[in-house]
Amino acid sequence: MIRINPRITEKLAFAFLFFSTLLILVPVFLILVLIFKDGLPALSWEFLASYPRLGMRAGGIFPALLGTVYLAAGTLVFSLPIGILGAIYLSEYAKDHGFKRVVEVAIINLAGVPSVVYGLFGLGLFVIFLKFGASLLAGSLTLGIMSLPVIITSTREALGTVPKSFREVSLALGATKWQTIRRAVLPNALPGILTGTILALSRAAGETAPILFTVAAFYLPKLPQSIFDQAMALPYHLYVISTQVPNVKLSIQYGTALVLILLVLAMNIVAIVIRARFRKRKLW
Amino acid sequence: MNPKISVKNLHLHYGDFHALKGVSIEIRPCRVTAIIGPSGCGKSTFLRCLNRMNDTIEGVKTEGLITIDGEEILHTGADLIRLRKKVGMVFQRPNPFPLSIFENVAFGPKLHGVSGPKKGGRAPSLEEIVEKSLRAVNLWDELKDLLKDSALRLSLEQQQRLCIARLLAVNPEVLLMDEPCSALDPVATLRIEELIHEMKKDYTIVIVTHNMQQAARISGETAYFYLGELIEFGRTDRIFTSPEKKETEDYITGRFG
Numbered sequence: 001m002i003r004i005n006p007r008i009t010e011k012l013a014f015a016f017l018f019f020s021t022l023l024i025l026v027p028v029f030l031i032l033v034l035i036f037k038d039g040l041p042a043l044s045w046e047f048l049a050s051y052p053r054l055g056m057r058a059g060g061i062f063p064a065l066l067g068t069v070y071l072a073a074g075t076l077v078f079s080l081p082i083g084i085l086g087a088i089y090l091s092e093y094a095k096d097h098g099f100k101r102v103v104e105v106a107i108i109n110l111a112g113v114p115s116v117v118y119g120l121f122g123l124g125l126f127v128i129f130l131k132f133g134a135s136l137l138a139g140s141l142t143l144g145i146m147s148l149p150v151i152i153t154s155t156r157e158a159l160g161t162v163p164k165s166f167r168e169v170s171l172a173l174g175a176t177k178w179q180t181i182r183r184a185v186l187p188n189a190l191p192g193i194l195t196g197t198i199l200a201l202s203r204a205a206g207e208t209a210p211i212l213f214t215v216a217a218f219y220l221p222k223l224p225q226s227i228f229d230q231a232m233a234l235p236y237h238l239y240v241i242s243t244q245v246p247n248v249k250l251s252i253q254y255g256t257a258l259v260l261i262l263l264v265l266a267m268n269i270v271a272i273v274i275r276a277r278f279r280k281r282k283l284w
Numbered sequence: 285m286n287p288k289i290s291v292k293n294l295h296l297h298y299g300d301f302h303a304l305k306g307v308s309i310e311i312r313p314c315r316v317t318a319i320i321g322p323s324g325c326g327k328s329t330f331l332r333c334l335n336r337m338n339d340t341i342e343g344v345k346t347e348g349l350i351t352i353d354g355e356e357i358l359h360t361g362a363d364l365i366r367l368r369k370k371v372g373m374v375f376q377r378p379n380p381f382p383l384s385i386f387e388n389v390a391f392g393p394k395l396h397g398v399s400g401p402k403k404g405g406r407a408p409s410l411e412e413i414v415e416k417s418l419r420a421v422n423l424w425d426e427l428k429d430l431l432k433d434s435a436l437r438l439s440l441e442q443q444q445r446l447c448i449a450r451l452l453a454v455n456p457e458v459l460l461m462d463e464p465c466s467a468l469d470p471v472a473t474l475r476i477e478e479l480i481h482e483m484k485k486d487y488t489i490v491i492v493t494h495n496m497q498q499a500a501r502i503s504g505e506t507a508y509f510y511l512g513e514l515i516e517f518g519r520t521d522r523i524f525t526s527p528e529k530k531e532t533e534d535y536i537t538g539r540f541g
């Protein structure tokens with residue numbers, strides 16, 4: 001065994017660690033550069049606000065963009081109340097045995113289900129069994145269920161960061177448990193809950209598989225009129241114009257990808273800003 | 285004089301740990317009663333029995349009899365909300381909410397729908413309650429123009445006074461204080477002690493303290509706890525000058541603890 005000078009091993013270790021970190025950055029950088037390079041020229045008000053034309057080989061992406069916004073809103077409506085209320089029950093009320101354990105394991109499993117399986121599940125339950133048809137309702141419910149684990153987990157983490165003393169003081173002043181949660185705990189957990197929710201939504205907005213069978217339309221000449229209508233959605237639209245329709249200009253494909261990425265990025269930035277502002281304010 | 289709080293044969297188990305072993309004590313109204321003893325002797329646990337705060341900890345079993353103004357508080361149907369309004373608590377570390385000074389004091393009254401003692405048929409407004417409570421802890425003059433500021437900007441002493449004001453705003457009769465000065469410097473400690481001295485004419489105060497000089501300075505009665513048992517209880521001047529029990533003497537002369 002040759003003993004290498006520790007000074008050299010230190011340098012080697014540093015080099016390898018730093019190089020690995022650099023490798024993490026490379027794909028992010030490449031994705032952004034490629035998409036911006038080919039997508040930016042396509043980006044215009046016209047592109048965002050007009051319908052696809054000539055069999056989606058020209059025109060804009062307005063229906064798909066709007067569909068994705070609708071789906072994100074629908075996801076929020078279904079997953080936020082259930083997620084937050086369930087998380088409050090688990091963290092603040094449930095005793096530490098039996099039922100609580102079962103629910104916790106269920107949440108972990110829910111988080112591990114592949115998104116295409118959510119899609120099939122949504123197809124079976126909402127589209128066929130409950131007869132919602134392929135619709136905004138079915139798609140939102142499917143995405144909502146997929147987002148639940150993230151919302152529940154981040155809500156529970158946020159509740160956990162609220163100091164125990166806030167709960168004690170409130171109870172000691174004669175508050176009920178629910179008053180304590182509503183007045184002393186939730187206001188201080190809200191930024192964390194918001195951050196987690198936005199991150200969950202931004203993931204849902206970019207998913208393709210869950211909406212594939214439940215809501216997404218190949219092409220629709222008009223906007224959805226109700227929650228029982230199908231809708232176009234950005235991720236699926238991107239898939240369609242990239243693989244299903246021949247001779248689509250590269251700039252339209254990359255432009256669509258760019259809009260999707262910017263949408264998700266914008267949501268993540270909002271989440272980061274909320275978290276940063278909260279950290280600054282938090283003094284306990 | 286009837287005791288304000290009467291405790292008979294109080295036992296408390298934390299899972300397998302026998303934390304309080306048959307404590308019996310009678311606490312007189314409008315007095316300061318100090319509870320002293322080495323760490324882990326059950327002082328705080330005992331204090332937290334008096335407003336049932338131990339209920340929030342899983343695995344705690346309490347047996348015995350505690351009556352406050354003749355009313356038994358340990359039975360399962362006891363009205364905890366009324367009990368905790370009547371028996372307030374000040375904690376070791378000042379723990380204001382990350383809200384404005386005003387909102388901190390208004391927290392309790394808002395919980396209970398702002399119901400104060402009626403004066404000439406009119407309930408006091410939230411503003412009046414906040415002012416009265418802040419005056420009672422001598423904070424009004426320095427903070428009256430800063431009520432909208434965050435309570436977290438105050439000094440530790442001011443924060444602890446604010447926490448006491450927050451408590452007074454719900455009109456308690458008994459104040460439980462769990463080492464209220466342990467996070468404060470000696471000067472602030474003395475000033476809080478003065479406040480306790482002023483408050484004892486209106487409130488029954490039970491204070492847990494590590495600091496024997498503090499117990500001697502502020503209390504009328506002193507109880508010495510050791511390993512979950514009440515070893516000795518009596519007038520503070522007597523406990524500190526001629527304790528009856530050997531253990532008490534060892535502790536207060538600093539031979540251990």
